[in-house]
Amino acid sequence: MNQPRPLRCRFAPSPTGHLHVGGARTALFNWLLARKAGGTFIVRIEDTDTERNVPGADRKIMEDLRWLGLTWDEGIDVGGPHGPYYQTRRLDLYAAAARRLIEAGRAYYAFDTQEELAAMRARAEAAKQTFRYPRPAVFPDRRDVERARAQGRPVVVRFAMPDEDITVPDEVMGDVTVGAGELDDFVILKADSIPTYHLANVVDDAAMEVNLVMRGQEFLAQTPRHIALQRALGYPTPRYAHLPLIMDLKGRKLSKRDGDVEVFSFRAHGYLPEALVNFIALLGWSPGADREKLTLAEMIELFGIERIGRTNARFDREKLLAFNTDYAAAATPERLMAAYEDYLSVAEASPIARARPDEATRRELLRVCRGFRTFPDIDAKAGFIFVDDAALAYDPAAVAKVLVKDGGYAILESLLPLLEKVEEWTTGRLEALLKGFCETRQVGLGKVAQPLRVAVSGGTISPAIGETLVLLGREKTLRRIRNALTLRS
RNA sequence: GGCCCCAUCGUCUAGCGGCCUAGGACACCGGCUUUUCACGCCGGCAACACGGGUUCGAAUCCCGUUGGGGUCACCA
Secondary structure, three states: OOOOOOOEEEEOOOOOOOOEHHHHHHHHHHHHHHHHHOOEEEEOEOOOOOOOOOOOHHHHHHHHHHHHOOOOOEEOOOEOOOOOOEHHHOHHHHHHHHHHHHHOOOEEEEOOOHHHHHHHHHHHHHOOOOOOOOOOOOOOOHHHHHHHHHOOOOOEEEEOOOOOOEEEEEOOOEEEEEOOOOOOOOEEEOOOOOEOHHHHHHHHHHHOOOOEEEEEHHHHHHHHHHHHHHHHHOOOOOEEEEEOOEEOOOOOEOOHHHOOOEHHHHHHOOOOHHHHHHHHHOOOEOOOOOOOOOOHHHHHHHOOHHHEOOOOEEOOHHHHHHHHHHHHHHOOHHHHHHHHHHHHHHOOOOHHHHHOOOHHHHHHHHHHOOOOOOOHHHHHHHHHHHOOHHHOOOOHHHHHHHHHHOOHHHHHHHHHHHHHOOOOOOHHHHHHHHHHHHHHHOOOHHHHHHHHHHHHHOOOOOOOHHHHHHHHOHHHHHHHHHHHHHOOO
C-alpha cells in the first residue's frame, strides 16, 4: 500500500504590513488542514520584492497570527530543517535553479529595457493583440550577456514556457486547463538577481517538501506557470486548492482603502480573536448542518477541502460585530478579562487605557457594561468616569432636554443634600435611596436617574445609575452634581 | 480585449434529482423588556439571474445568454 505522505502546507506572506483578513483566512485554512491531518504547517516570508518590503512587517504578521491562535511548526521565528525561511536569504538556491534551467535550454537571458517592453506592449495593444514576449530563435550566450552588461542593459532570465496545454488539478475548483500558447515567457530572475515570485515559490515549496498549496484564487491563473517550472526542474507537483476571494461589501476586491481590514486593526478596535477567526472561517467554508459558532478545535474536527465553496464572499462587518457581541457575552470572566487587558494594551485612543484603573475596577467595568459589542463600547459608556471633573464636557442637547426642559435641575437640588448624607457609598444603598426618593415624589426612576446621569457623565449614556455612582466614587459624584448645578443660569 | 473561474434571501451560507410550499445566521421591519445606551426575547419580510434542454421529476445534470470576479509586470 502506498502510505500517504504526511501533509505539509504553508502560509507564505510578503512582509508589507500587518496581516490582512484575506491572508488570515489563508493561514487559518492551511493551519486547520495541517492540524486535522497531523501534518506540518510552515510559515515563510516571501520578501523578494525588496521595494515593497516593510521592515518589521514579519514581526507584525507573526504577532497577528499568534493573536488569532495560530501557531506554526516550521518557519520564521521557530526555525526548522528547511531554513532559512526568508527568501532573500536563499538567493543562491534560486540562482542555481535558474542556472540549471538555462543549461537545459529551458530558460534564457533577455536584455530588454522597461521602455522597450512598454513599447512592445503598447504596439500589441494598438493592434488589439495580446502581448506575448517574443522568444528569440537562438538563445543569447555568455558573450551576449557580457555585451549587454557593457552597454548597461538589464539582464534578466526568462523561462521558456512549453507549448502545451497545462491542467491544474485544483481540489476546490476542479480541473482548470490553460491552453498552449496562452502563457508567454515570464521573468524568473530579475535584473538585480533576485528571483520573481514564481521561481522562488516553486523552488521553496519543493525544498520545503510542501505537498499541498492552498492559497487565494488570484493565483490560480499563475499555477500553470508553476507547474511548468516544476516539470522543468524535476520537482513533484503539489496538490492545489485555490480559495474563493474575499470582497468588500460592494463586491470589489478587499483593499486597505476600504477601511481597516488588518487583523491588528480589529484587535485595536476591541474584537475578540475567537470571534474574528470564527467569522473569517465562514468566508468560503461552511461546516454544514446549520452550524456557525465554532471553536478552533471544532473547526479542526469539521474542516475539509470538500466543504470549501467556489464563490467569492463579501466581508460583512455587521455579522462580524454580531459574532463579537455573542462571543463577549459567552466568554468566561477570566477569558474576557484577559482579552480586555490585551485590548487596553494596544488601544491608544481609549480613555480607560490612558487612565490605567486598577484591576478590580477593570473587572467591574466589564461587569457593569455587559452587553457591549466591542471593547470601545466600554470607553463610550464609562469613559467619562476617568476624565478630570473640570474636563468633563456637557452635551448641550442633553442639558437642555434633561436638566432644563424636564426639570432635572430641581431634582438634582433636592437630591444633593440626601446624597451628601450617605455614609455607605454602595450600589444597594444608593439605589434604595433613589427608589425611596421616587416613591415619595411619585415619579418614575427615569425622572431621577437621567438628571443624575447627565450631571455626572455630561451625557445620557452610562451604566446603570447606582453602579455608575459607585464607580465614580462619592467625592467625584458630589462635585460633578454641584458643577452641573452651576451650569444653570 | 484574450484566457480562466463563479452564480440560492441585501450579506455569509445549507442544499450534492424527489425529504424544498428552499433551512440557518447577520442585517432589516414590527412588538416585548427597560432608569439611559447597549444587550436580550418574540414575530415578520426576504433568494434558487434568465432562456433552452435531459428526466416521470431539477435549486440540484448539460448548453447558451446575462451578470460578477480573477489574470494577462523585472508585484506577490
